[in-house]
Amino acid sequence: MPKRERPDLPLQDSDAPSCDSPLVHLDTVRQVQPDVLPIPEAQRMAEFFGVLADPTRLRLLSALANRELCVCDLAAGLKMGESAVSHQLRVLRSMRLVKYRKAGRNVYYSLADSHVINLYREVAEHLRETNT
Numbered sequence: 021m022p023k024r025e026r027p028d029l030p031l032q033d034s035d036a037p038s039c040d041s042p043l044v045h046l047d048t049v050r051q052v053q054p055d056v057l058p059i060p061e062a063q064r065m066a067e068f069f070g071v072l073a074d075p076t077r078l079r080l081l082s083a084l085a086n087r088e089l090c091v092c093d094l095a096a097g098l099k100m101g102e103s104a105v106s107h108q109l110r111v112l113r114s115m116r117l118v119k120y121r122k123a124g125r126n127v128y129y130s131l132a133d134s135h136v137i138n139l140y141r142e143v144a145e146h147l148r149e150t151n152t
Contacts, residue, residue, distance in 0.1 A: 071115045076100070076108050081131065081140050084118060088130035 057065065071077060076098070083089060083097055091109070095102040109129055112118040119132045131137050 068115055071111060071117070074108070074111075076104075077112055080105070080108055080112065081117065081136070082144075084129060084131050085137065085140055088121075088128045090126040090128050092126070094129065 072081075079098055080094060083094055089097070091102055091105055094109075095105045098105065109118060109120070113120065116132050117136050118129050120127050120129045122128075131140070
């Protein structure tokens with residue numbers, strides 16, 4: 021597949037290949053239909069990926085990929101204010117992507133579970149592979 025001149029821009033209709041003939045293969049359609057996500061599940065997944073579509077949230081996840089960190093360290097590491105970091109962490113927490121624990125006056129965040137860690141690492145690896 022040839023490389024696109026501007027891969028950062030969305031595909032235009034003229035860029036997307038399509039069938040030359042409008043023939044529908046009913047057997048194939050019937051086989052694939054059970055695998056198509058139901059609309060409510062697709063909506064939940066879209067909301068989940070929407071949360072991940074924010075660069076700041078992805079930077080927070082990258083900082084938490086290998087260790088738990090307190091809010092003040094996250095803010096310093098990302099060169100952001102603590103309130104802005106806390107806001108983004110609340111969004112991530114609402115989708116159960118991060119968890120927290122309190123220790124005295126500090127709040128420490130970490131990735132919620134191995135699914136989140138694996139998802140982050142898989143996407144990072146995929147992007148590294150497609151950039152080579």
